[in-house]
Amino acid sequence: MKKITLVGGGLAGSLLSIYLAKRGLEVDLYERRPDMRTVDISAGRSINMALSARGIYALREVDVLDDIMQQAIAMRGRMIHAVDGTLSFLPYGKDDSEVIYSISRGGLNMALLSAAERQHGVRIHFNEQCTHYDVRTGTTTFQNADSNATKTIETSVVIGTDGSASAIRTAMLSVPRFNFSQHYLDHGYKELTIPPDAGGGFQIEKHALHIWPRGQYMLIALPNPDGSFTCTLFLPFEGELSFENLQNEQAVRRFFEQHFPDAVPLMPTLIDDFFTNPTGALATVRCWPWRVGGRAALLGDAAHAIVPFFGQGMNCAFEDCTVLNQCIEQHEGDWERIFIEYERERKVNADAIADLALANFIEMRDSVADAGFALKKDVELALEKRFPDRFIPKYSMVSFHRIPYAVAQARGRQQAAILERLCRDIDGVEGLDWGVAKRIIEQELPLVKQEKF
Amino acid sequence: MKKITLVGGGLAGSLLSIYLAKRGLEVDLYERRPDMRTVDISAGRSINMALSARGIYALREVDVLDDIMQQAIAMRGRMIHAVDGTLSFLPYGKDDSEVIYSISRGGLNMALLSAAERQHGVRIHFNEQCTHYDVRTGTTTFQNADSNATKTIETSVVIGTDGSASAIRTAMLSVPRFNFSQHYLDHGYKELTIPPDAGGGFQIEKHALHIWPRGQYMLIALPNPDGSFTCTLFLPFEGELSFENLQNEQAVRRFFEQHFPDAVPLMPTLIDDFFTNPTGALATVRCWPWRVGGRAALLGDAAHAIVPFFGQGMNCAFEDCTVLNQCIEQHEGDWERIFIEYERERKVNADAIADLALANFIEMRDSVADAGFALKKDVELALEKRFPDRFIPKYSMVSFHRIPYAVAQARGRQQAAILERLCRDIDGVEGLDWGVAKRIIEQELPLVKQEKF
Numbered sequence: 001m002k003k004i005t006l007v008g009g010g011l012a013g014s015l016l017s018i019y020l021a022k023r024g025l026e027v028d029l030y031e032r033r034p035d036m037r038t039v040d041i042s043a044g045r046s047i048n049m050a051l052s053a054r055g056i057y058a059l060r061e062v063d064v065l066d067d068i069m070q071q072a073i074a075m076r077g078r079m080i081h082a083v084d085g086t087l088s089f090l091p092y093g094k095d096d097s098e099v100i101y102s103i104s105r106g107g108l109n110m111a112l113l114s115a116a117e118r119q120h121g122v123r124i125h126f127n128e129q130c131t132h133y134d135v136r137t138g139t140t141t142f143q144n145a146d147s148n149a150t151k152t153i154e155t156s157v158v159i160g161t162d163g164s165a166s167a168i169r170t171a172m173l174s175v176p177r178f179n180f181s182q183h184y185l186d187h188g189y190k191e192l193t194i195p196p197d198a199g200g201g202f203q204i205e206k207h208a209l210h211i212w213p214r215g216q217y218m219l220i221a222l223p224n225p226d227g228s229f230t231c232t233l234f235l236p237f238e239g240e241l242s243f244e245n246l247q248n249e250q251a252v253r254r255f256f257e258q259h260f261p262d263a264v265p266l267m268p269t270l271i272d273d274f275f276t277n278p279t280g281a282l283a284t285v286r287c288w289p290w291r292v293g294g295r296a297a298l299l300g301d302a303a304h305a306i307v308p309f310f311g312q313g314m315n316c317a318f319e320d321c322t323v324l325n326q327c328i329e330q331h332e333g334d335w336e337r338i339f340i341e342y343e344r345e346r347k348v349n350a351d352a353i354a355d356l357a358l359a360n361f362i363e364m365r366d367s368v369a370d371a372g373f374a375l376k377k378d379v380e381l382a383l384e385k386r387f388p389d390r391f392i393p394k395y396s397m398v399s400f401h402r403i404p405y406a407v408a409q410a411r412g413r414q415q416a417a418i419l420e421r422l423c424r425d426i427d428g429v430e431g432l433d434w435g436v437a438k439r440i441i442e443q444e445l446p447l448v449k450q451e452k453f
Numbered sequence: 454m455k456k457i458t459l460v461g462g463g464l465a466g467s468l469l470s471i472y473l474a475k476r477g478l479e480v481d482l483y484e485r486r487p488d489m490r491t492v493d494i495s496a497g498r499s500i501n502m503a504l505s506a507r508g509i510y511a512l513r514e515v516d517v518l519d520d521i522m523q524q525a526i527a528m529r530g531r532m533i534h535a536v537d538g539t540l541s542f543l544p545y546g547k548d549d550s551e552v553i554y555s556i557s558r559g560g561l562n563m564a565l566l567s568a569a570e571r572q573h574g575v576r577i578h579f580n581e582q583c584t585h586y587d588v589r590t591g592t593t594t595f596q597n598a599d600s601n602a603t604k605t606i607e608t609s610v611v612i613g614t615d616g617s618a619s620a621i622r623t624a625m626l627s628v629p630r631f632n633f634s635q636h637y638l639d640h641g642y643k644e645l646t647i648p649p650d651a652g653g654g655f656q657i658e659k660h661a662l663h664i665w666p667r668g669q670y671m672l673i674a675l676p677n678p679d680g681s682f683t684c685t686l687f688l689p690f691e692g693e694l695s696f697e698n699l700q701n702e703q704a705v706r707r708f709f710e711q712h713f714p715d716a717v718p719l720m721p722t723l724i725d726d727f728f729t730n731p732t733g734a735l736a737t738v739r740c741w742p743w744r745v746g747g748r749a750a751l752l753g754d755a756a757h758a759i760v761p762f763f764g765q766g767m768n769c770a771f772e773d774c775t776v777l778n779q780c781i782e783q784h785e786g787d788w789e790r791i792f793i794e795y796e797r798e799r800k801v802n803a804d805a806i807a808d809l810a811l812a813n814f815i816e817m818r819d820s821v822a823d824a825g826f827a828l829k830k831d832v833e834l835a836l837e838k839r840f841p842d843r844f845i846p847k848y849s850m851v852s853f854h855r856i857p858y859a860v861a862q863a864r865g866r867q868q869a870a871i872l873e874r875l876c877r878d879i880d881g882v883e884g885l886d887w888g889v890a891k892r893i894i895e896q897e898l899p900l901v902k903q904e905k906f
Contacts, residue, residue, distance in 0.1 A: 170626065173635070174618065177690070177734045181634035182626070237630070281630045 005140055005155040007130045008162030012300030012317040014112035016161055018062040019325045021121035030142055032129040037110045048222040048230045050311030051101040052399040058318035064115045072101035073223045079208035080368055085262040094381045098400045102222040133171035138295040157335050158296045164285050164305030169298055180287040188237045188279045194266045196227025203266050212260050218365035219260050243279050282307045284354050290343040294336030304350035309360040312353050320346055352405040376419050382429045390445040458593055458608040460583045461615030465753030465770040467565035469614055471515040472778045474574035483595055485582040490563050501675035501683045503764030504554040505852040511771035517568045525554035526676045532661035533821055538715040543827055547834045551853045555675040586624035591748040610788050611749045617738050617758035622751055633740040641690045641732045647719045649680025656719050665713050671818035672713050696732050735760045737807050743796040747789030757803035762813040765806050773799055805858040829872050835882045843898040
């Protein structure tokens with residue numbers, strides 16, 4: 001039986017181990033950290049994920065979806081908080097079936113690890129940090145965090161699922177003609193919290209992703225099952241309004257009271273959280289190729305870390321697993337062929353979602369606050385209801401469909417131009433000229449059904 | 454006395470060690486390879502450098518220029534070889550003082566190592582490979598190639614002069630917010646040779662850089678003091694005309710006879726060279742920042758590897774040394790300040806020469822073959838003679854002046870547009886409308902003297 005070594009037991013690695021074991025492969029999954037089910041490793045980063053169509057599809061394929069959905073909270077749209085406290089709700093989808101789900105990274109990871117352990121063929125090794133991958137011999141070296149002992153493993157196939165700082169990818173830097181970039185945003189992030197109310201209920205709307213958009217920066221909040229919200233402040237590291245200039249309690253309090261006045265009373269531990277939790281950085285990582293012959297490949301953030309603003313990092317990694325699984329099915333045993341097909345299929349899409357995620361930061365922190373933005377969202381959803389085979393809003397293509405990201409990006413650009421024309425002189429959906437809309441859309445947008453799903 | 458650790462004893466490291474020791478600093482220079490003065494390490498890569506103004510300035514500053522110029526051969530221009538064997542000579546500069554110098558990488562490196570050894574304060578340690586740099590503690594670990602023994606050095610300042618695959622830079626990948634990219638060309642290169650004639654003389658013009666421009670690929674040749682030429686074929690790795698398709702003697706011979714017929718009789722060892730020498734890859738490396746606090750910095754290719762087509766990789770690295778030396782003089786002892794000023798001064802210029810070098814590949818392999826190109830070169834040099842304070846050809850700004858690369862790039866763009874207008878309807882310099890030229894140049898190009906040299 002073929003043995004596969006997976007380096008990294010995060011979300012991508014633990015899901016992939018199940019996929020592979022279900023195919024009858026023998027999987028050794030090595031994880032740098034201790035078992036998160038017995039040791040708290042959150043370190044001020046509880047982090048919520050937004051689970052959507054691609055992630056749901058993958059979880060269903062390996063039969064763990066039902067289990068996981070018990071921890072999930074549906075978010076039906078964005079709740080925009082203006083500075084004066086005015087709320088406006090912008091639905092994500094055309095109906096109640098089109099929602100995304102708030103889920104805790106830790107909870108999901110633990111559920112996947114347990115499911116992997118239940119799966120015949122998966123062995124998980126915790127506290128084993130990959131310290132070296134030899135791109136010529138294909139051997140992998142691990143150091144045990146408890147004993148400091150090192151061991152070198154020889155397997156014919158290694159997959160790096162070890163995240164944005166991937167050790168396998170770092171080793172690949174020495175492969176001739178390996179292209180690589182990591183580029184950080186000028187913004188950092190800080191995790192904060194809104195606790196449940198006295199009765200254990202939600203202090204603000206449960207079924208929404210809350211946004212306080214302020215142009216160059218923003219605060220967001222995602223719901224948790226215990227009634228709390230995990231909040232994240234995205235702010236430049238340097239400059240006038242920046243983390244650099246929020247060095248003491250007074251400055252932080254003044255900043256929040258001025259820009260997020262309705263959030264302050266909801267956050268009794270604001271100051272503590274602010275100075276206890278680390279300031280995180282956000283990078284986009286791209287590389288090519290994603291493999292070394294048929295011996296090693298990268299998957300998930302290891303191959304393509306993206307910024308979090310489209311809520312697609314995890315969903316994209318899970319879709320990688322789905323596609324790799326298909327490639328294994330088609331080219332059983334020929335790992336070079338499998339990896340060639342997998343990287344060819346995924347690279348263009350990973351690049352597309354990386355760009356879409358960067359663009360969505362500007363949308364979330366700035367555009368959503370415009371009246372014109374709300375109008376366009378309304379018109380988009382109305383057009384989708386009328387022309388469901390041709391006009392699907394970009395957000396929906398990405399979040400509620402499995403249309404390849406690159407296709408969603410290309411159609412999204414075309415649709416944005418059409419939307420611009422249709423919305424130019426109207427104040428609301430009722431002003432839309434349906435005749436013009438029909439003509440333009442049928443002429444310019446090919447049927448979505450013809451696309452590859 | 455302040456101790457400095459330099460990692461990498463190539464061209465940049467050996468020159469920098471002299472600069473630093475001349476300031477009274479104590480320098481330990483560690484080099485991965487054995488001493489190239491006693492062991493041949495060329496491995497099919499003899500490599501010629503094109504030494505020009507910035508490099509010459511730096512070598513003169515540390516008093517090693519005279520020594521080195523004895524090995525140098527002046528190249529006065531490009532000798533273009535058409536397929537039918539027709540030669541045309543395009544001078545580089547406006548007169549005989551404006552030339553670049555062909556010099557062997559190995560010879561230059563050896564001369565610099567010897568000069569470094571003669572300099573009080575420099576100690577060179579060969580066979581010591583940097584295996585780790587700890588970005589938090591600032592300790593550097595080396596492994597000895599003979600004994601395999603490792604040692605860990607603690608110095609307060611480490612400078613990575615360890616080239617495009619820098620170990621110090623790789624360690625910096627884990628520094629929060631460290632931006633990095635390495636991007637390879639689709640073209641590779643292969644070193645070949647034209648030996649001296651029977652009498653020990655040069656088979657083709659000695660004082661020229663020879664180019665066989667063929668659109669998507671090219672052959673070049675640079676003279677050596679022994680009468681030989683070091684040739685380099687630049688060709689795509691894959692595709693119809695590519696290294697991939699030159700797998701046997703017959704294919705190589707056919708390819709050369711078809712595209713470089715006048716070169717074939719000059720290269721008796723063509724087939725041997727082709728299959729013995731490795732096929733090299735060419736990358737552009739960018740990163741930011743170039744330092745870790747005041748503890749570590751990158752210099753030369755370690756900070757900014759560029760493709761070789763402007764002949765500026767070494768010259769740029771040497772100019773880094775000149776600028777770092779100025780920063781040390783201005784901020785003596787305050788290494789954080791020194792490194793901040795150094796990287797601020799150099800980053801924008803390193804980015805500019807990286808772009809200029811990529812653009813020059815197209816010029817060398819393609820544009821130089823056009824009649825229009827020769828006309829523009831003629832007109833450029835004529836304009837410089839008439840308006841020496843305003844119009845200096847881009848090639849000259851980069852190669853014969855120390856105008857910052859970023860300024861050369863910006864002025865180069867302006868000048869290209871002006872040149873386009875002036876050359877539109879003429880066949881030769883004699884057709885130039887000097888009145889129009891004067892008006893445009895005086896209106897649009899500020900005095901060069903006002904720029905910072």
